[in-house]
Amino acid sequence: MTLTRTRLTIGIAAALLVLVTALVAPPSIGGAADHLDSPLVAQDGSTDINDVYVFESPGAADSTVLIMTVNPAAGVMSDTTFNRDARYEFLVDTDGDAVQDTTYEITFKKTENGTQELKLKTKGDKPRLSARGQTGEIINVDGGGTLTAGLYDDPFFFDLAGFQNELAFTGDDFFAGLNVSAIVLEVPNSALGTSGDAIGVWARIEVGGTQIDRMGRPAINTVLIPTGTKNAFNAGIPSNDQSAFRDEVVASVTALSGDAAYAEALADVLLPDVNTFTIGNSEGFLNGRQLADDVIDAELNVLTNGAFTAGDGVNANDKAFSNVFPYLASAHPTN
Ligand SMILES: [Ca+2]
Ligand SMILES: [Ca+2]
Ligand SMILES: [Ca+2]
Ligand SMILES: [Ca+2]
Numbered sequence: 486m487t488l489t490r491t492r493l494t495i496g497i498a499a500a501l502l503v504l505v506t507a508l509v510a511p512p513s514i515g516g517a518a519d520h521l522d523s524p525l526v527a528q529d530g531s532t533d534i535n536d537v538y539v540f541e542s543p544g545a546a547d548s549t550v551l552i553m554t555v556n557p558a559a560g561v562m563s564d565t566t567f568n569r570d571a572r573y574e575f576l577v578d579t580d581g582d583a584v585q586d587t588t589y590e591i592t593f594k595k596t597e598n599g600t601q602e603l604k605l606k607t608k609g610d611k612p613r614l615s616a617r618g619q620t621g622e623i624i625n626v627d628g629g630g631t632l633t634a635g636l637y638d639d640p641f642f643f644d645l646a647g648f649q650n651e652l653a654f655t656g657d658d659f660f661a662g663l664n665v666s667a668i669v670l671e672v673p674n675s676a677l678g679t680s681g682d683a684i685g686v687w688a689r690i691e692v693g694g695t696q697i698d699r700m701g702r703p704a705i706n707t708v709l710i711p712t713g714t715k716n717a718f719n720a721g722i723p724s725n726d727q728s729a730f731r732d733e734v735v736a737s738v739t740a741l742s743g744d745a746a747y748a749e750a751l752a753d754v755l756l757p758d759v760n761t762f763t764i765g766n767s768e769g770f771l772n773g774r775q776l777a778d779d780v781i782d783a784e785l786n787v788l789t790n791g792a793f794t795a796g797d798g799v800n801a802n803d804k805a806f807s808n809v810f811p812y813l814a815s816a817h818p819t820n
Contacts, residue, residue: 518641518703518780520557523715525697530556530563532571532690532697535665536641539686539760539773543808548630548671549764550812551575551589552776553688553700554639556666560819565636565666567593567601567620571692573668578685579611579678583723583757587611587677591634591668593620603634605670612676623810629673631810638804638814639665640776641703644797656798662817669811680765686773687723687759696720701758702771703780708788709737709755723757731756742790751787776806776813 518536526533535554542548553573556563567573572592576585587609594602605616605626616632618624624632639660647654677684689699698719700706710718710733721729731752738748738755754771762773769775770783782796804814 518643519698519700519705519707520641522706523698523719524712525716526719529568529697530559531566531568531666532692533557533563534688534690534698534700535639536703537686537688537700537760537774538640538776539762540769540775541765541767541773542671542810543812544810545671546765546767547674549674549677549762550810551670551672551686552640552667552811552813554637554641554665554667555690557639557663559636559639559664559666561663563666565664565819566596567603567634567666567668568690568692569593569595569601571690571697574689574691575670576687576689577609577611577677578723578759579682581683581685583685583726583759585609589614589670589672591632591670593634601634603632605632611678614672614676626670626672629676631671632669633811634668635666636664636816636819637667637811638802638817639663640667640802640806640813642779642799642802643781644799647797652793654795654797654799658799658803661803664816664819667811667813669813671810674764678764682764684762684764685723685757685759686762699723699758701760702755703774704784705734705755705758708784709734711737723759726757727752738788741788742792744790747790777801 520535521527535557538552540550542550559565572590575589577587579586591605600619600621607613612628614626614628616624616626621635626632641660642658644654644657645659687701690697706718734752735748738751739745760773766772770778770780785793
């Protein structure tokens with residue numbers, strides 16, 4: 486390695502370390518995809534969105550799968566139940582203005598005999614999907630599709646300790662053995678639009694009319710938004726992202742890549758913070774996000790403008806994903 490490249494690598498590591506040191510506070514799980522990403526969400530895991538996935542159904546090319554996970558380290562640091570006062574929402578923009586045209590809202594009742602009743606309803610101008618059932622059940626959706634909610638293996642994989650140790654990655658998956666609570670909704674493509682259409686998908690959680698968390702792509706808030714702005718980002722809406730958070734994203738990407746012009750261009754891709762997805766397209770990230778996508782390696786590469794290519798050494802989840810609904814791996818044993 487030349488001296489220049491060594492300096493560059495050290496510079497990137499130092500820049501990342503500055504960001505990480507600034508952004509990551511105890512508990513140490515902070516700094517993951519979107520686990521414990523702001524002071525507000527860290528108070529209650531059941532309203533902390535960890536990750537959002539959007540992908541073509543492996544079993545049915547005419548269907549799209551939407552997943553959100555909450556309760557980081559469920560059963561250890563978080564509860565294993567959903568918040569009965571919260572609205573869990575998947576939002577879908579079908580006309581490119583980063584404003585939702587259809588919202589799938591899931592709500593839960595109190596825990597009885599170990600399960601919670603849940604209800605799906607649709608708001609907006611697309612066909613109405615609705616469902617009612619219990620956590621842990623596979624529920625048929627009226628209007629087409631399938632819904633479930635419950636405890637699963639955390640599908641996110643990342644050498645978080647290595648990241649926090651100046652990118653000294655050892656390939657140790659910090660999330661191995663940990664669970665999350667997940668909501669999995671598979672919908673007919675016809676409910677979203679026409680095959681080939683580009684849509685934007687994100688998730689949000691509201692309690693009592695206040696938006697606690699929202700997320701599109703992984704690690705946008707965690708890595709690119711400064712600590713003092715994280716609650717505001719989570720309270721924001723994608724259609725305001727360019728005006729409200731562009732300066733922060735450009736500053737962070739400039740620090741990581743050393744290239745202000747590159748940062749300006751990338752800010753046009755990263756904001757608004759939605760998963761862009763082409764209906765009927767089976768590719769993964771950045772076309773939506775599939776469970777097995779190594780999004781951390783992809784983002785380390787993109788954010789450093791190709792300077793950091795090694796990845797974190799964790800290339801897959803600790804448990805195999807399934808090709809059938811709900812696609813997630815089963816929960817690890819809990820005590
Ligand atoms: Ca979060
Ligand atoms: Ca729209
Ligand atoms: Ca896992
Ligand atoms: Ca990786």
